[in-house]
Amino acid sequence: MYNFEFEKPSTIADAVSALGGEDAQALGGGQTLIPTLKQRLAAPSTLVSLGGIPDMQGVCIEDDGSVAIGGATTHATVASEAASNYPALAALAGQIGDPAVRNRGTIGGSLANNDPAACYPAGALASGATIITNTRQIAADDFFEGMFTTALDEGEIITSVNFPVPQAASYQKFLQPASRFALVGVYLARFADGVRVAVTGASEDGVFRWSEAEEALNKEFRQDALTGLNINPANMIGDLHGSKEYRAHLVSVMTKRAIEACM
Amino acid sequence: MPKDSGIGASSKRREDVRFLTGAGNYTDDINVHGQAYVHFLRSDIAHGRIKSIDTSAAEGMPGVVKVFTGKDFEGVGGMPCGWEVTDKHGAPMQEPPHPILAQGKVRHVGDPIAAVVADSLEQARDAAEVIDLDIEELPAVMNMKAAAQDGSTLVHDDLKNNICYDWQLGETDDAKVDEVFANAAHVTTLDLVNNRLVANPMEPRVAVGEYKRGTDEYTLFTTSQNPHVIRLLMCAFVLGLPEHKVCVVAPDVGGGFGTKIFHYAEEAFCTFAAKACNRPVKWTSSRSEAFMSDAHGRDHVSKIELALDADNNFIGLRTNTYANLGAYLSTFSSSVPTWLHGTLMAGNYKTPVIQVNVKAMFTNTVPVDAYRGAGRPEATYQLERVVDKAARELGVDPIALRRQNFVTQFPYDTPVALTYDTGDYNGTMDKLEAAADLAGFAARRAQSEANGKLRGLGVNCYIEACGIAPSNIVGMLGARAGLYDAATVRVNATGSISVMVGAHSHGQGHETAFPQVVADMIGIDESMVEIVHGDTSKIPFGMGTYGSRSLAVCGSAMVKATEKVIEKAKRIAAHLLEASEADIELKDGQFSVAGTDKSVAWGDVTLTAYVPHNYPLEVEPGLEETAFYDPANFTFPAGAYACEVEVDPETGQVTIEAFTAADDFGNIVNPMIVDGQVHGGIGQGIGQALLENCAYDENGQLLSASFMDYAMPRADDVPFYGVDHSSQTPCTHNPLGVKGCGEAGAIGSPPAVVNAVLDALNSGGKAVDHIDMPVSPSRVWAAMNS
């Protein structure tokens, strides 16, 4: 990697000001960023670690019952601390990567990165989460803007994420055999006022909501609600690990399994 | 009763203490005072003509010691190939030069173009970034069949085409083969691909070159399976150095699987550069570099045809294979699709007429060479898949079809140049049927079906030619090396023993198993024996470890040397006991005079050898013997494997529910180590069958260039294995009666997995003939829905 300066502020304000420097970049768990640096594919002047900011750590339950997760909270912490209040989300976090990845990687890093095969974007989108930054609150529906792109501005950091807790939810992840990211992952959340289905891993445009499935399930929440519904393969990712058609097919299968898990 | 020490005991692997507690000494742990670091600038295109390389800016960068390009190596040799294959018309293979750094052209992604030596690795990388390259991109030669056509772009402009050789084995008369097929009652044909693999040993390759100006001596520390072979090739063919001035050390090596047999350009570079820079030079491969510079494995495209008579006897077999050699000939690459592959096409069966055809192709890909099993997995996979398909087409039991065609009389001369000395294929199959509880399969299938899964059973056999091999025979077949091995047994004055062996242990457990043999022969505790390996300045000239040869070949040398030691010790004991040498017996570390209670202990005799006060004058002092051993034949481990899978009909996901191996390895020195070798081999075989796929796009870009896209098997991809090696027909021609067990698992398992998946699909009503490996969920789903 190229040389860089390193800062580890203890407040959000200090982090924001450090990130104001030219070519400064936030460092979460480094699980994506450090390999990128090692390959010399990025050359930030300063890395600003968000790992020393107490306000960005941990899982807490808000008065309205929603689950708020600090932006620098690791997957492992979410897996254990969200388990009783939002088990489906905790299960998602517990299936990310391996123990090393889970103990370093953070929710803020994952959402900011918006890898088209990442898990959290599906969880956030299906839950109707709110992404809270140092300057504003962004609804998940407005946050994800396509592969590796989000609504975040330069230097803006995710300080926490607020998840409304559905009545029932399930994340069904079909593993890409090598990376064990999602070849296709479907997160289904059933709220009193409707069902939200978010799909990751599958689309060229990154995470998306499968609105036809949502409509069908809102009419009647049953396993065969999807009968006759198909995802158009045209927009799907086709690669070494699965064709467009296969991914489209898996979206249906994983959604069906998620419905079953929520029955 | 299992033994608790010596031959046959499951002694714990003593080397694991250091491996598991971080006390190993790997090549990357070696840092030589004053060392500089090299970074190789590698081609990011598959094929191109080098128009110019301007290194002047790089030379001025901070910390840079020297920048090398192909020009710096015009005066030395290229990387040699150790096996000359003669094609079917009697012509030698086409053997293009393989320079240390690219000259004229780049020929694969990863081909080294320039090398920057600097004070630190990061400085070397910084400097490499400012090397100005002008390379004209050429079309990449990727598809083997297209590459064989006249008019194809040439990987090597000076060759007449991209075909290294067009080779044949077995029946040379095409008309005779045609006739067998024309008269057959049934012919089964299968087109298949043996997928390209990357070995990915846990430890990537490392080389440290050191030059001592005062004595004009070189040391190369390297991750190698055979340090003497590296020294010979590098000194005699590449750099032109006197062998006695060069020492090659391969210390602890973290896995090889074949990839670390070969002499690599980076080794020669570090040795050369150490003198040119007058500083030690170190290279540590990154994982990304490993993907594009370690020799790959397999990559065959084959058509196999099996002819059967009306009684289902195999009457003829014909194969046509395109074997990918990559852009250059790696050290033993030419032998893999030929003598390590064609010779195994008879398998366990008495097929009378066999013709094997292999076209070996140059393409713009990383060189391909031996990988665990090397040629034999490719042979076994073809044969055992086509037999399985024949059974399905004929509606007969696949095990019965195999049994009916087994070789049962030994020795057996195959139509493809081998003589199997011994074996009991029916007996081994009996062991498998019992160990795998094949009788209970129907109930297990019913259970799977109740859970919505398709269950399949795949069974297959394998035979391998191991203990590679008699030098005179391999020499006739084109090997440019001898394939004997050597051991020196040095008994110390106090009776402990150092055994210097030519074999190299890079995970196999030699440090445990070899002492078991010597200790057993003498009757002393295993802890009194230690082996020394991996350093050409300490060990006799041996040929290293590959081809499941260590115990069968080097172990035999060690037995011979130990016998010489015992013979001499008996003479000393006879003197001390004032008895005739012929009456001396050695048991449990005591020399005694037959029929008397007179005895002298091992330690007293060894001490006398070095303090020869009361000593037979006609005997030399000291107790140290060397033996070189060249076997009379290959060894022929064989076995039968059973795999049970479940297939999820919705997703195509395959899970391995059970895997049982019944192997005949002849005699066994350490059953636990043998189990481990089989487990590891099957793990790699399952990796090949279900997960691993080294894929290029049509431009020669490596698509699976990291673990994010190249799927290695993980613990939860494999089951708990059943391993039975109680079927034992000892090898008839080596002193231990051992056959070798290192590659069996990787050879025998891929067809079992694929056969099982096809059984699952067909039994579930999906008529699918074949799916190429890796049998990934997407491929299974596509096959089910086509």
Ligand SMILES: Cc1cc2nc3c(=O)[nH]c(=O)nc-3n(C[C@H](O)[C@H](O)[C@H](O)COP(=O)(O)OP(=O)(O)OC[C@H]3O[C@@H](n4cnc5c(N)ncnc54)[C@H](O)[C@@H]3O)c2cc1C
């Ligand atoms: C082997 C392996 C397996 C993996 N498997 C999975 C998997 O199965 N599923 C999955 O979803 N992911 C997986 N990941 C990715 C993992 O979840 C990472 O943690 C995640 O992608 C990035 O999080 P991070 O905290 O490490 O971020 P970093 O790598 O530190 O940063 C990533 C990017 O986000 C920015 N960033 C970091 N934190 C913030 C913040 N709070 N606000 C704004 N920007 C920020 C950084 O500047 C950088 O651009 C895997 C990773 C590895 C190495």
